[in-house]
Amino acid sequence: MLGAAWSLANGYLQQRARAERAEAAIALDTSLRTLETALAEQIAQLEDALPRGIHGERLSRLTGSSPVWRVAPDGSTRPLGRHGAPADPLTRELALRALGSALPQGELRFLPLAQAVQGDGVPRFAFRHAELTVGKLTPWPLVRPNWPARWSARIELKDGAGQEYGRFSLGPPAGADAPPWWRDLVAPGLTRDAPEALTVGRPLGASSLRLEARLATPSLLPAPDWLVALPLASTATAALLLALVAGQFRRRRRLQHQLDQLEQSHLLMSTSNGTLRERLKQLTASQRDLQTLLDTVQVGVLILDADHWQIRACNQRAGALFGCDANDLTGQSGERLFASDTDLSICRALIAQGMPVIDRDLCLKRLDGRPFWSLVSMRGLFHNGQPAVAISVVDVSERIAHAEQLQAEKQATEHAMRQLESAQAELVTLATLDDLTGIANRRHFMKSAGALLEAALRQRAPFAVLMIDIDYFKRVNDTLGHDAGDAILSQTVALCRVLIRQHDVFGRLGGEEFCLALPESDALTALTIAERVRERVATHPFHAAGHTRQVTVSIGLAVWQPGGAPQTLAALLKAADEALYRAKADGRNRVACADGARPHDVGVH
Numbered sequence: 001m002l003g004a005a006w007s008l009a010n011g012y013l014q015q016r017a018r019a020e021r022a023e024a025a026i027a028l029d030t031s032l033r034t035l036e037t038a039l040a041e042q043i044a045q046l047e048d049a050l051p052r053g054i055h056g057e058r059l060s061r062l063t064g065s066s067p068v069w070r071v072a073p074d075g076s077t078r079p080l081g082r083h084g085a086p087a088d089p090l091t092r093e094l095a096l097r098a099l100g101s102a103l104p105q106g107e108l109r110f111l112p113l114a115q116a117v118q119g120d121g122v123p124r125f126a127f128r129h130a131e132l133t134v135g136k137l138t139p140w141p142l143v144r145p146n147w148p149a150r151w152s153a154r155i156e157l158k159d160g161a162g163q164e165y166g167r168f169s170l171g172p173p174a175g176a177d178a179p180p181w182w183r184d185l186v187a188p189g190l191t192r193d194a195p196e197a198l199t200v201g202r203p204l205g206a207s208s209l210r211l212e213a214r215l216a217t218p219s220l221l222p223a224p225d226w227l228v229a230l231p232l233a234s235t236a237t238a239a240l241l242l243a244l245v246a247g248q249f250r251r252r253r254r255l256q257h258q259l260d261q262l263e264q265s266h267l268l269m270s271t272s273n274g275t276l277r278e279r280l281k282q283l284t285a286s287q288r289d290l291q292t293l294l295d296t297v298q299v300g301v302l303i304l305d306a307d308h309w310q311i312r313a314c315n316q317r318a319g320a321l322f323g324c325d326a327n328d329l330t331g332q333s334g335e336r337l338f339a340s341d342t343d344l345s346i347c348r349a350l351i352a353q354g355m356p357v358i359d360r361d362l363c364l365k366r367l368d369g370r371p372f373w374s375l376v377s378m379r380g381l382f383h384n385g386q387p388a389v390a391i392s393v394v395d396v397s398e399r400i401a402h403a404e405q406l407q408a409e410k411q412a413t414e415h416a417m418r419q420l421e422s423a424q425a426e427l428v429t430l431a432t433l434d435d436l437t438g439i440a441n442r443r444h445f446m447k448s449a450g451a452l453l454e455a456a457l458r459q460r461a462p463f464a465v466l467m468i469d470i471d472y473f474k475r476v477n478d479t480l481g482h483d484a485g486d487a488i489l490s491q492t493v494a495l496c497r498v499l500i501r502q503h504d505v506f507g508r509l510g511g512e513e514f515c516l517a518l519p520e521s522d523a524l525t526a527l528t529i530a531e532r533v534r535e536r537v538a539t540h541p542f543h544a545a546g547h548t549r550q551v552t553v554s555i556g557l558a559v560w561q562p563g564g565a566p567q568t569l570a571a572l573l574k575a576a577d578e579a580l581y582r583a584k585a586d587g588r589n590r591v592a593c594a595d596g597a598r599p600h601d602v603g604v605h
């Protein structure tokens, strides 16, 4: 009897040990696959959230959460997801009541909410899928094979304030036979799509959403009938069984320890993913800020791929500059934006050599072919991991047009200034020079000679004047005509100008009468100059009106000597005029000195 009982117990225990090992392996495999699934989804979320270009699609918003509850052997539950809801007391209660000391370990996992904000501004949420994973089942001694039929899960969607937005259930009505999908659902590690999508048709508040999953209250499971026979076994068999059970419990603790380690890893991964998700949110926000900034600035920005110079992205200003929508500009060849092939070649060569193009005035072309001047900068960079070229464009057409207008106005002003100066010079000439001879007129001579005399008086330097008059000039006019007289007047002045010094002043006082002011000239110097003039004119053959004429001049000389009484120009000229009168009276073609100059007159015939 004892041997048979031992054999029976031993066989049973070996069979049970095999079953538990198989279950443990399944549990491990399930946990690993759960981790892989979570990891794959996080990677998918990361990829979805990666920026797709400056003007690409709107970035996906990471919303919702992936609450995962793990039911521990002591009946406690705790969330594994970063945003998981707190452990549900009802779930704990259910687990304890249903399973006693042989608890199933599993996860309720509702993966993640897909959110869509549609045109009416109402957010809609739907479960992508939900899964219930039972990590470990212990069929002995309390759980019967049909226990899953007594379970169901009710899922509620609530916001942070507890406002409910919808609910649905997983599982058959209590007491009904389990349909095939429910058996599949509770099979270890199996993931099942949610039976229906849940749509929330009204706006949500600012608070975040959370999911609550509750297990419906199951019936307490009755103990199997054969268990009643156990107290009838012998004390030794019971002791042996208890020892074997204790060994199984030790084995079970080891497996539990491994599962706890896995759980820790999962928790760590969830925490890391939460950090990553937070970082992605920040990146998304900064990307949004950057996009807003790019769309706000008045600088056109384009990103071209480095190989083909095809436009990958641009901001709205760039679209406006090139006369189209930014989306229409994307995909175009960047080369067609250049009005000059030479400019294009130079820019491409510089970028290819890794050199930036900084603030170049380039003529670019709108998509309809109209050129416009712009200030362009370019440099190479990496965009979405690919070598690219960033181009900034500032329209300077108005500035250049304004500069050209200013240049035209400047040239017009300069031309007007030149005309004014010319007119002014002409006026000065008219005001100061004699029309016929080109020497100073009477007014200008009086002014200039007066200034020279004042300087001479201050410096106590001698100052002389010569009054020159052509002899018998009336006869010239009468015999050769007035024009010939003009010609002889001009020629006489030209002869005299050759003989005078740079600082001397020569003027026509009227008619055929001229005056020469000689600064720093005493009587002898003035007399020498006067004599040269007289002789030069007298010996010059004048040609006028087809005739050759001899002309002579008479000269009156007056001098102010240092030490003498101060003289005025008028007084000096009067004295010179009186000397001239004497020269005429004495026979013309001679030089006569005023009183106080030379004591004698000089004459040559």
Ligand SMILES: Nc1nc2c(ncn2[C@@H]2O[C@H](COP(=O)(O)OP(=O)(O)OP(=O)(O)O)[C@@H](O)[C@H]2O)c(=O)[nH]1
Residues within 6 Å of the ligand: 469, 470, 471, 472, 473, 474, 475, 477, 481, 482, 483, 484, 485, 486, 489, 510, 511, 512, 584, 588
């Ligand atoms: N062609 C010409 N003749 C002028 C000009 N100004 C004055 N005359 C003439 O010069 C002549 C001056 O004559 P007079 O004052 O009598 O003197 P003159 O004939 O030179 O005789 P003397 O001076 O005494 O030797 C006049 O016939 C004027 O008409 C001028 O600008 N051009």
